[in-house]
Amino acid sequence: xxxxxxxxxxxxxxxxxxxxxxxxxxxxxxxNLEQQLEVGFLTExxxxxxxxxxxxxxxxxxFLEIFDAKEYVNLMLKEVPPIS
Numbered sequence: 001x002x003x004x005x006x007x008x009x010x011x012x013x014x015x016x017x018x019x020x021x022x023x024x025x026x027x028x029x030x031x032n033l034e035q036q037l038e039v040g041f042l043t044e045x046x047x048x049x050x051x052x053x054x055x056x057x058x059x060x061x062x063f064l065e066i067f068d069a070k071e072y073v074n075l076m077l078k079e080v081p082p083i084s
Contacts, residue, residue: 018083026083033080037073045069 048061064072 037076038069041069
């Protein structure tokens with residue numbers, strides 16, 4: 001092995017077979033998370049709109065209204081690791 005200057009290392013990222021129950025729970029978790037993120041995003045956006053505006057404060061509301069709330073939620077969900 002070392003004569004050829006190569007070393008084989010077993011991967012620690014093994015692909016395990018996922019059972020149906022775990023897959024269903026994961027999908028339910030993602031669906032619930034999606035709903036919570038959307039409600040939270042829209043709630044925080046409304047709070048920002050109602051907040052008294054200060055002269056030197058940057059107003060980010062127009063930037064947050066460019067896309068639909070679902071688009072922002074989808075961006076956040078991309079950070080959730082997939083189940084293999």
